Amino acid sequence: MVEVLANDLPALQVVIPLVSAPLCLILARWPRIVWLLCLAASWTSLAIAIELLDQVLSGGPISYAMGGWAAPWGIEYRIDAVNAYVILIVTGIASVVMPYAHQSVAKEIRGDRVPLFYTLLMLCLTGLLGMTITGDAFNVFVFLEISSLSMYGLISMGRDRRALTSAFQYLVMGTIGGTFILIGIGFLYVLTGTLNMADLAMRLPEVTQLRTLHTGFAFLVVGIGLKLAMFPLHLWLPNAYAYAPSTATAFIAATATKVAVYALLRFVFTVIGPVIAYQDLPFGEIAKVLAVLGLVTGSFVAIFQENVKRMLAYSSVAQIGYILLGIGLATVMGLTASMLHLFNHALIKGALFMAVGCLFYRTRSVRLDDLRGIGRKMPWSFGAFVIAGLSLIGVPLTVGFVSKWYLVQASLEVGQWPLAVLVLGGSLLAIIYIWRVVEIAWFGSPSTRAAEATEAPLGLLIPTWILVLANLYFGTHTGLTVGVANLAARTLAEGLR
Amino acid sequence: MRFLQLYNYEIAIFLAMVGLYIVVSRGNLVKKIAGLSMFQTSVFILYISMGVVQDGTVPILIEGVQNYSNPLPHVLILTAIVVGVATTAVALSLVIRINESYGTVEEDEIHQQDESF
Numbered sequence: 127m128v129e130v131l132a133n134d135l136p137a138l139q140v141v142i143p144l145v146s147a148p149l150c151l152i153l154a155r156w157p158r159i160v161w162l163l164c165l166a167a168s169w170t171s172l173a174i175a176i177e178l179l180d181q182v183l184s185g186g187p188i189s190y191a192m193g194g195w196a197a198p199w200g201i202e203y204r205i206d207a208v209n210a211y212v213i214l215i216v217t218g219i220a221s222v223v224m225p226y227a228h229q230s231v232a233k234e235i236r237g238d239r240v241p242l243f244y245t246l247l248m249l250c251l252t253g254l255l256g257m258t259i260t261g262d263a264f265n266v267f268v269f270l271e272i273s274s275l276s277m278y279g280l281i282s283m284g285r286d287r288r289a290l291t292s293a294f295q296y297l298v299m300g301t302i303g304g305t306f307i308l309i310g311i312g313f314l315y316v317l318t319g320t321l322n323m324a325d326l327a328m329r330l331p332e333v334t335q336l337r338t339l340h341t342g343f344a345f346l347v348v349g350i351g352l353k354l355a356m357f358p359l360h361l362w363l364p365n366a367y368a369y370a371p372s373t374a375t376a377f378i379a380a381t382a383t384k385v386a387v388y389a390l391l392r393f394v395f396t397v398i399g400p401v402i403a404y405q406d407l408p409f410g411e412i413a414k415v416l417a418v419l420g421l422v423t424g425s426f427v428a429i430f431q432e433n434v435k436r437m438l439a440y441s442s443v444a445q446i447g448y449i450l451l452g453i454g455l456a457t458v459m460g461l462t463a464s465m466l467h468l469f470n471h472a473l474i475k476g477a478l479f480m481a482v483g484c485l486f487y488r489t490r491s492v493r494l495d496d497l498r499g500i501g502r503k504m505p506w507s508f509g510a511f512v513i514a515g516l517s518l519i520g521v522p523l524t525v526g527f528v529s530k531w532y533l534v535q536a537s538l539e540v541g542q543w544p545l546a547v548l549v550l551g552g553s554l555l556a557i558i559y560i561w562r563v564v565e566i567a568w569f570g571s572p573s574t575r576a577a578e579a580t581e582a583p584l585g586l587l588i589p590t591w592i593l594v595l596a597n598l599y600f601g602t603h604t605g606l607t608v609g610v611a612n613l614a615a616r617t618l619a620e621g622l623r
Numbered sequence: 624m625r626f627l628q629l630y631n632y633e634i635a636i637f638l639a640m641v642g643l644y645i646v647v648s649r650g651n652l653v654k655k656i657a658g659l660s661m662f663q664t665s666v667f668i669l670y671i672s673m674g675v676v677q678d679g680t681v682p683i684l685i686e687g688v689q690n691y692s693n694p695l696p697h698v699l700i701l702t703a704i705v706v707g708v709a710t711t712a713v714a715l716s717l718v719i720r721i722n723e724s725y726g727t728v729e730e731d732e733i734h735q736q737d738e739s740f
Contacts, residue, residue, distance in 0.1 A: 264699055271706045278713055287724040291733055294717045298646060301659055301710050308666050308703060315696070316673045 135181075136190035136203040139174045139213065140256045142167050147248040154241035161228050164244045168220040168251065175217040179210040179610070189261070197261075198325045204261030208614040211465065212258045212388045215472050219380040220251050222476065226589035227373040230483055234371045235283055243283055247377065249276035254385045263311045263321045263397065266389060267304065270353070274300045277382065280374040281366050292365030299362040303352030306345045313342025314397070326397050334402050343407060346393050354386035356450060357420030360443045367439035368492075372483030375435060379442055380476035384468045387449055391464075394453070395618040404456050413454030418548055421447030425555035429562065434485075434492045437559055438478050441518065444552055445471045451545065452533055459539050461615035462608070463532035469607055470517075470525035473600065477514035477593035481507055484582035484590055489575045494563065499572030501564070503579045506587050508567060510594045515560035517597045520553045524601040528608070631672040638665035650730040652721065656714045663707040670696045670703070 131138065146167040150160045181188060187206040191197060205213075227247070235243050253273025257266050278300070282293035315321055317338055318329040333339055348359070355363040367375050394403045403409040424444030431437035449471070452464030484507035485500055486492050501508040517524035530549060537545040581587075600607050626633075638661055645658025674696035682694035718728055725733050 264702075268702055268706070271710070275706075275709055275713055278717070282717055282720070287721075288737060290717060290721045290724060291737070294652065294714065294721060297710070297714050297717065298655060298659060301714075302643070302646070302662070304706075305663055305666055309669065312666070312670050312673060312696075321699075 134190075135174050135178055136188060136205060136259060137192065139171060139178065139259055140252055142170055142174075143248045143255065144252040147245050147252065150241050150245040150248060157232075157237075157240045160241045160244050161224075164227070164248055165224045167248060168217065168224045171251070171255070172214075172217040172221040175210070175213045178205055179214050182207055182210045183610070183613070198320055198322045201265055202261040202322055202324070203259050204324065205259060206614075207610065207617045208391065208465075209258045209388065211610050211614050212385065212468065213255060215384055215469050216251070216254050216258065216381045219377065219472055219476050222589050222593055223373060223377045223380075223480070226376070226480055226483070226586055229583055229585040230373045230487060231371065233487055234285060234373075239283060243280070243371070243374075246276040246279045246283075247374070249273075250280060250377070250382075254381055257385050258388055261323045263314065263323055263326060265321075266392075267308050267311060270307065270389070271304055273382065273385070274304060274353075277374075277378060280378065281370040283374065284369040284371050286369045288365065289369035292362070292369050296362040296366045299352055299359070303349045303359075306349030306352070308349075310342045310344075310346030310349060313338050313345065317342070323392070323397050327399060330398060330402070334406060339398075339402070340407060343393075343398055343403065343409075346398075347390070347409065347412075350386055350390045350393065351416075354383045354390060355443055355446055357416045357423065357443065357447065360420070360424075360446075363443060364436050364439040367442065367479075368433055368436040372479065372486055376476055376479040376483060379439070379479050380472040383442065383446055384472055387446070387453075387464070387468060391453065391461075391618055400456060400619070410454050410456050413450050414545070417447045417450035417454055418545070419447075420444060420450065421548065421552045422555075425552050425559070428559045429555065431559075432494050434482055434494060434497065434563060435479070437563070438475065438482065441556065441559065442471075442475060444556075445475070445518075448529070448533060448549065448552070451549070452536060455536050455540055455542075455545075457536060457540060458612075458615050458619045459532065459536035461618055462612045463529060463536045465611035465614045466532055466607060467529035469611065470529045470600070473525055473593055473597050474514055474517045477510060477590060477597055478518065480586070480590040480593060481511035481514060484510070484586045487582050487586060488579040491575055494566050496573050496575045497563075497567045498570035498576055499567065500576040500579060501568035503572065503576055504581050507582045507590070510587075510590045511567075512560075512564060513594050514597060515564070517601065519556045519560060522601075523598065525597050525607075526601075528601055528604050532608075631668060635665045635669040635672065638662075638668065652718045652728045652730065653715075656711060656718065659714070660707065660711050663703070663710070667700045667703060667707075670700045 146163055149163060153160050182205055190203040192201040192203060231240055231243055250273050253269045256269030260266055278293045278297045282290050314326055317333050318326055320326055352359045367379055421444045424440050424447060428437045428440035449464045449467050452460040482492055489496055517526040520526040520530040533549050534546045642658045642662030642665060646655050649655055674693040676692050679690045679692040680688050682691045722728050725736055
């Protein structure tokens with residue numbers, strides 16, 4: 127029995143959260159059991175993810191035929207260093223967010239909707255894991271829509287009525303993005319007659335000069351770009367992050383865009399191949415320009431936000447710029463920096479949004495005015511915010527420093543020192559917007575809301591601090607992350623030369 | 624005559640553009656959803672057109688027929704139709720709740736209310 131299950135780990139990775147979603151609805155009368163079920167499901171997922179990564183690191187890529195149908199005909203789940211690493215990020219964040227959810231959700235969401243919230247959270251996890259693990263191009267679209275549809279629901283559950291309009295805005299843009307991806311996949315299919323990624327990669331080089339391929343690639347990049355909030359396509363993100371419930375924001379901000387980046391990497395490097403993307407088509411230049419625009423404007427706009435969650439959302443747009451920059455450089459070093467920043471940004475943004483969630487738990491507001499003087503009332507919550515903020519800026523000993531170090535090195539390696547300057551300039555802007563919050567929240571005289579606030583409960587503080595300490599731990603013990611990120615980057619870059 | 628031979632692709636592109644234009648230009652949220660549905664539906668036509676095999680029949684078992692259309696795009700599109708229905712359902716339910724809390728489904732009126740808020 128155990129052996130049978132061990133062989134089916136790739137399927138279980140997706141099936142466990144998928145099955146627990148309807149169970150949440152069936153058990154809706156007992157919210158506590160629903161929560162325990164989700165907690166168990168996400169921790170099991172994390173255990174499977176660790177086991178899969180271990181298997182990949184020791185024994186090379188795993189191919190799993192879904193339902194026993196062999197690869198080019200059936201749906202293949204294919205796990206190599208790249209997606210094992212991304213799965214670890216997603217399940218890791220889910221495992222930390224889930225204990226945090228219990229008290230935060232109880233406070234922010236109306237009682238009868240709590241089980242629905244967990245159902246959507248589990249579906250969202252299913253979609254994200256499925257998108258990452260699958261080796262079938264059409265399957266990516268299906269899982270993408272599962273995660274997106276549940277995300278619209280999660281965002282709309284925010285207490286503010288603007289949550290509804292931002293969910294609607296995201297739905298419109300997300301659906302256009304998803305449909306663009308569908309068109310792109312259709313073009314690849316019509317050229318090759320296959321949907322299996324490995325099979326596509328083998329057959330596409332025969333048709334490199336056809337315009338259908340170039341058009342399909344453009345559709346894919348724009349579609350995935352909408353999902354990952356690439357600079358001019360990021361308009362849905364600030365509102366969606368700002369008005370969603372704290373738990374949903376922490377989870378979505380730390381995982382959804384990362385998985386979209388993974389999908390982009392997969393299509394560019396494995397399916398289409400870097401030769402077509404970077405040499406026949408100007409993907410590298412476009413990625414670099416959009417990355418730079420994103421990281422400058424994102425950081426700059428963040429400085430002027432009055433809503434802390436919105437500020438962090440704009441900072442996410444900027445951080446996605448850093449990730450995209452590494453991809454645009456198209457070197458092993460650049461890809462390593464991007465893969466590292468996927469992991470590190472998940473830790474940073476997860477910690478920041480959870481710390482803001484702690485402040486919101488007591489003050490019921492995330493406006494800077496209302497948070498005046500909160501630092502001295504809630505030192506642990508705000509301390510978490512400050513340390514994660516330092517990590518966002520990229521202070522040494524934190525994870526933010528590690529990824530920026532590699533990104534600067536990658537820029538210098540190809541002789542593009544202006545990019546290195548821009549990366550450092552982005553950090554300076556981050557100092558400004560993080561300092562602004564620190565100044566008001568620590569040194570301001572307490573607002574009426576802050577005066578009544580007391581420290582957040584341990585149920586929120588412990589998960590938040592786990593992520594904050596992870597920021598420090600992985601900032602000083604870089605062996606594991608850099609090792610895996612480098613392996614993943616080399617796996618992707620096989621086609622580069 | 625090549626233009627006419629590819630007419631279903633042209634219809635698909637036309638529908639997609641009309642759908643996108645409605646999404647962008649209309650301020651009424653329900654009309655936006657209608658445009659979005661149209662955009663998605665155009666992709667269904669695109670996919671089904673891909674599966675056509677010249678002089679092929681429908682892809683079911685018939686005695687003596689060797690040449691039939693490719694059934695795979697049809698199956699893919701069944702999935703995409705489900706996704707489309709789900710998206711429309713979620714979008715409409717969001718509109719209902721927006722209407723409950725704002726009393727309108729016009730985009731500019733919603734913005735006005737949020738600004739004064």
